[in-house]
Amino acid sequence: MTGLGPEAWDAVRLSLQVSLVATMASLPLGILVAWALARKSFPGRQVLNAAVHLPLILPPVVTGYLLLVAFGRQGPLGAMLYETFGITLAFRWTGAALAAGIMAFPLMVRAIRLAFEAVDPRLESAAGTLGASKLQVFTTVTLPLVAPGVIAGSILAFAKAMGEFGATITFVSNIPGETQTIPSAIYAFLQVPGGENAALTLVAISVGIALAALALSEWVGARVATRIRGA
């Protein structure tokens, strides 16, 4: 590990930061979209479903390029964000988080949607007869019951965000200390002679983080499942 320069440690810190922010920020929207797709019928449902899944199917570079076109300083959304809030996403770590969040979104939504579909709607109507408003039914019955799916979806999204490369490097490039995450750092180290050792260490760290996330999700998932099965 000692052979790792500050640049590589920056990549590790940045990867964790980008993935965590991407997961946390997309979670409320992910729950909302999963709920709508699982429970509601509305015009444009299929369109929404397709849009959510698009990043899974498109080449990541294409997604990255579309983000650049939309959120670049000259892009329609990017220009608006800059003029109203002074926010720039392109070539910033926030842009990396946006790219990672979008790439991870389909996986998150799928896991949570399955959990919503598994909740017995009869429990929800029972809660209604006991005096719970629709919002209370959601927060006190539905949400606790989909918790395992939310946790699984979040871990999956986090892992996907940690590994995101194509869309990120296209949208925010590979700037050490700003947008260089573990995958792009590994890529950069492999491009220069003698960088193999640093790359290998980053690979080991990457594997370690992935295993830790998996173990954490198993542990939390098992606890929540026991609680919910009601034994």
Place this chain on the structure above:
Amino acid sequence: MSLEVAIRHRLGDFALDVDFDAPAGVTVLFGRSGSGKTSVVNAIAGLLRPDAGRICLSGRTLFDEAQGIDVPVHRRRTGYVFQEHRLFPHLTVRENLLYSRRVTRQRGPGDLVETARLLGIEALLDRRPGALSGGEAQRVAIGRALLSEPDILLMDEPLAALDEARKAEILPYLERLRDRAGLPILYVSHNLAEVARLANHLVLMEAGRVMQAGPPGDLLSDPALVNILGLREAGAVIPARVTSHAEDGVTELAVSGGRLFLPRIEAAPGTALRVRILAQDVMIATEPPRGISALNVLPVEIASLRYGGGPGVTAQLRSGGDMLLARVTRRSAEALNLAEGTRCYAVLKSVAVAPTDIGGPG
């Protein structure tokens, strides 16, 4: 406290069109599967929005299509006990029981400890629903509905999913609930034994309509309704009073038409009971029978004879102030020259007792 229901609703090919009142006490909504009983209850609870009509509970309008009133489910104050317990699996028994209080932030007069004792679930409070038996879970579900301080308790075949032993475990609690006056109960059932034990008022449904409504004693002994009730299950329910216990283990009961002798009943003399006498357990004799083992013979008068399509005849027998039903064959009826007004004797092969008092009015 009363419930008035007059609703119409279409569900595909099925048309629901019901109009009935439920007075205080236990009103049993009786009918075959698919006769629309559950739809009626769901409409009262607000889980089903009828196409037309109105529903009033104790003077409060819950639904009125014409006036555009449709009180949302969570404001209706109907305690609903479903066929399946529907306990929240992520909450303990205690949290399930207190769920209504948690979401409505109201503390009614109902007491958790007292309700738990009434239902015999004090020892289960810290368990989770997954660790309960079917009978225990259903009792917790009843407690949860009670503690929501409802204006009416809706029970949709709460015992249907349970085996006989579990049913026998819960029925006494339901009787206790009924006798703890005040809370009207609408109880859906297609089991006549439950009707005989619990009902103060009976509403008979068939194919989405109310066929007849009234006191269970009148309806159950009405030969015209035998087909709806089912031939095997048809039988009268009459009030009786324990008079004495003989030393040989036989209990004597007084009914309006005479005396009945039954294997010992654990009830003090003076206790009021209901006895249920199935039509197929009643034989008719034109002379006082002698030399038979049946203990129970009542002098009766034939009030009506109803011939069906088959070989059977349903006779309605007046015994004092009550009516009994008897199923005999057409051949026997003709051989004995049975006619309205004929005085004869009813030989009862079997009498079932509902062990507790007839609670409330009716």
